[in-house]
Amino acid sequence: MTKRERILMAARGELPDLLPYVPRIDLWYNANSVFNTLPEKHRGRTQDEISRAEGWALHKVVPEFLKIRRQEDTIHRALGIYSLKEMVFDYKFSPEIEIDVLKEGDFTRVNYRTPIGEVSTRVMYSEEMKRSGASITWIDEHVLKGPKDYKVVGYLFDHLELVPAFEDFRKWKDYIGEDGVACTMVGLASSPMHHIQKEFLDATEFYFHYKDYPGEMQSLAESVGRFFDQALKIIADSPAEMVLWGANFDDMITYPAYFQKEISPWIRKAAEVLRAKGKITLCHCDGENLGLMDLIKDSEMDVAEAICPYPMTKVKIQEYYERWKGNLTIFGGIPSNMLLEESATEEEFEGYLDHLFKVIAPGKRFILGIADTTPPNAVFDRLIRIGERVEKEARLPLEGGAARPLGEKLIKKAEARIGAPELTDEVFKSVRGDVLSGNHTAIKNHVQDLLDRGLNAKDILNRGMLSAMEVIGNKFKDGTVFIPEVLLSARAMNEALRVLEPFLAKEAKDASGKILIGTVRGDLHDIGKNMVVTMLRGVGFDVVDLGVNLPVDTFVAKVKEHKPDILGMSALLTTTMPEMKKVISALSTHGLRDKVKVIIGGAPVNDKFAKDIGADGYGPDAGASVELARSLIRK
Numbered sequence: 001m002t003k004r005e006r007i008l009m010a011a012r013g014e015l016p017d018l019l020p021y022v023p024r025i026d027l028w029y030n031a032n033s034v035f036n037t038l039p040e041k042h043r044g045r046t047q048d049e050i051s052r053a054e055g056w057a058l059h060k061v062v063p064e065f066l067k068i069r070r071q072e073d074t075i076h077r078a079l080g081i082y083s084l085k086e087m088v089f090d091y092k093f094s095p096e097i098e099i100d101v102l103k104e105g106d107f108t109r110v111n112y113r114t115p116i117g118e119v120s121t122r123v124m125y126s127e128e129m130k131r132s133g134a135s136i137t138w139i140d141e142h143v144l145k146g147p148k149d150y151k152v153v154g155y156l157f158d159h160l161e162l163v164p165a166f167e168d169f170r171k172w173k174d175y176i177g178e179d180g181v182a183c184t185m186v187g188l189a190s191s192p193m194h195h196i197q198k199e200f201l202d203a204t205e206f207y208f209h210y211k212d213y214p215g216e217m218q219s220l221a222e223s224v225g226r227f228f229d230q231a232l233k234i235i236a237d238s239p240a241e242m243v244l245w246g247a248n249f250d251d252m253i254t255y256p257a258y259f260q261k262e263i264s265p266w267i268r269k270a271a272e273v274l275r276a277k278g279k280i281t282l283c284h285c286d287g288e289n290l291g292l293m294d295l296i297k298d299s300e301m302d303v304a305e306a307i308c309p310y311p312m313t314k315v316k317i318q319e320y321y322e323r324w325k326g327n328l329t330i331f332g333g334i335p336s337n338m339l340l341e342e343s344a345t346e347e348e349f350e351g352y353l354d355h356l357f358k359v360i361a362p363g364k365r366f367i368l369g370i371a372d373t374t375p376p377n378a379v380f381d382r383l384i385r386i387g388e389r390v391e392k393e394a395r396l397p398l399e400g401g402a403a404r405p406l407g408e409k410l411i412k413k414a415e416a417r418i419g420a421p422e423l424t425d426e427v428f429k430s431v432r433g434d435v436l437s438g439n440h441t442a443i444k445n446h447v448q449d450l451l452d453r454g455l456n457a458k459d460i461l462n463r464g465m466l467s468a469m470e471v472i473g474n475k476f477k478d479g480t481v482f483i484p485e486v487l488l489s490a491r492a493m494n495e496a497l498r499v500l501e502p503f504l505a506k507e508a509k510d511a512s513g514k515i516l517i518g519t520v521r522g523d524l525h526d527i528g529k530n531m532v533v534t535m536l537r538g539v540g541f542d543v544v545d546l547g548v549n550l551p552v553d554t555f556v557a558k559v560k561e562h563k564p565d566i567l568g569m570s571a572l573l574t575t576t577m578p579e580m581k582k583v584i585s586a587l588s589t590h591g592l593r594d595k596v597k598v599i600i601g602g603a604p605v606n607d608k609f610a611k612d613i614g615a616d617g618y619g620p621d622a623g624a625s626v627e628l629a630r631s632l633i634r635k
């Protein structure tokens with residue numbers, strides 16, 4: 001049986017002879033090529049040559065965004081429109097739309113002029129990104145800057161025509177041959193609204209626009225929907241056997257209610273159309289799936305790819321297998337930190353594989369892979385050993401063993417939505433309600449009203465607003481509210497603070513403290529950092545948001561300039577975590593370490609790491625970071 005046949009059988013729910021092993025190595029390959037640190041025997045080889053030499057199937061799910069044939073392949077990256085070799089259509093904008101492309105160093109700006117107005121975008125690909133192995137450019141300026149842009153972007157999508165283009169895809173498919181399955185895609189989103197969320201707006205701003213401009217959003221989603229429909233029709237008649245239908249689900253970002261409303265119906269629609277043509281629908285589910293388990297299962301997708309289980313996320317591998325088997329195929333299963341020396345010892349790594357082979361017995365609907373991808377500093381030998389163990393131990397059906405179930409945590413249901421606050425102070429009811437419901441316009445009048453009635457600004461802040469923010473913070477911590485609610489409440493707090501500020505005693509403001517916060521060099525993830533910023537601002541801290549991808553020197557210079565009480569650093573990539581230690585050392589070198597407290601956070605960071613690098617504290621989430629900051633300031 002060939003590798004392609006095994007993957008297709010597993011994806012269709014049949015039992016191949018051997019567990020397919022399809023490790024994704026793009027990030028590892030790109031970074032180690034830049035540093036010339038590829039293993040000796042593989043120097044000078046391409047990524048695919050390495051996989052072939054090791055006997056692994058080629059991972060051909062996410063396209064090679066940086067290997068383009070011509071500018072048009074990715075120039076509309078910030079609109080989420082591509083025509084890569086992995087795709088089966090080409091696009092044409094109506095001739096009245098004028099498009100200018102400007103290269104500015106690491107940046108590429110694109111201006112779109114339509115008869116009803118202009119919009120622009122900018123993407124970045126820096127040296128830092130190259131070194132970290134990033135496989136796609138970063139959208140540095142999004143197309144939707146305000147409500148007026150919606151109509152123009154809608155116009156672009158209404159005047160976009162897709163045409164079948166199978167030739168290059170066929171060539172690429174032939175090149176892969178029996179070593180893998182060539183996956184095509186529409187883009188990186190699963191639905192028009194998901195497309196708007198991923199491509200048109202900053203990750204945090206999206207939630208504000210989603211609440212503030214529902215009509216504009218809906219109408220834009222309809223225009224983008226026409227693009228999706230055209231693409232789906234072409235893909236259905238194309239030579240592709242597998243289709244990537246969207247990426248990056250996460251129960252915080254694409255929270256359950258949103259997933260159910262905006263994403264599930266489109267996955268179902270695509271799966272139905274594609275299944276009728278014998279094609280497989282695959283989604284890149286690389287985030288935290290705890291709150292999405294049933295929704296993903298019921299979405300009708302055939303394959304959930306990039307499944308990254310515990311200990312990198314909350315769901316354990318056997319929980320995935322038990323809850324999904326029979327319904328959809330799991331692709332992934334080995335969290336990438338299992339390949340890192342500092343995260344897993346040899347014994348833990350081998351133990352994880354022992355456990356995995358037992359709990360996924362009989363091995364139906366499983367494609368083994370590294371989720372999301374192999375990190376640059378992975379122990380390459382571990383990738384090889386997984387392949388060897390598959391050959392020796394993973395003939396199907398697998399025999400189940402006495403693997404002890406690890407899943408003792410109960411799945412929390414997000415039923416307890418924000419309820420009416422328990423009021424002891426009737427008079428603050430309106431502002432509490434505004435914070436809880438995230439009503440940033442009404443709150444200004446309500447606060448002014450209370451001030452006009454002679455109430456003390458400090459009482460309005462503490463007994464009205466902060467107590468409501470605590471409720472939100474606690475609900476976020478216990479998983480009963482999601483990012484949008486927290487961000488909307490924090491925005492309402494910030495608006496109200498603006499009205500209150502002149503009335504608040506100066507001492508009270510100073511007492512809350514100043515915090516600088518940023519994401520370390522090489523890391524562009526900012527959703528979590530933004531949440532921490534909004535929560536801290538929401539409870540009255542003076543926060544300077546330094547942004548993302550910050551070199552050590554910038555942290556030092558900003559500490560000198562702002563003289564904060566606390567410096568906060570965020571990192572989401574295991575490869576960027578060491579930057580935090582460098583910043584702390586640099587603060588010592590510059591005689592600043594005893595003048596500022598340092599706190600750190602981000603998914604791969606933990607308390608032990610914080611202690612090891614000499615930080616003063618670790619914030620597991622936004623709510624806990626507020627408590628941490630308060631306690632450090634008190635000290």
Ligand code: B1M
Nearest residue numbers: 287372524525526528568569570574601602603619621622
């Ligand atoms: Co990326 N990504 N990503 N990604 N991404 C992860 C982090 C990953 C774990 C996915 C996976 O493997 N399953 C993986 C990292 C693996 C590793 O190193 N351990 C990964 C990868 C590999 C990558 C790329 C390299 C992919 C590629 O190019 N091939 C690339 C890197 C780009 C770069 O940074 N150079 C990349 C890109 C992206 C997107 C652009 C697609 C997008 C980012 C959008 C954005 O941020 N604007 C993205 C996303 C969305 C994710 C996942 C799915 C979700 C992250 C998130 O926002 N979570 C993520 C999967 C995961 O984490 N399981 C993943 C929600 C957020 C609220 O949680 O950020 O943890 P979090 O923040 C929490 C706490 O950690 C804490 O409070 C927050 C709120 O409670 N916290 C702090 C955070 N910072 C804090 C600071 C504090 C205190 C608390 O004090 C200062």
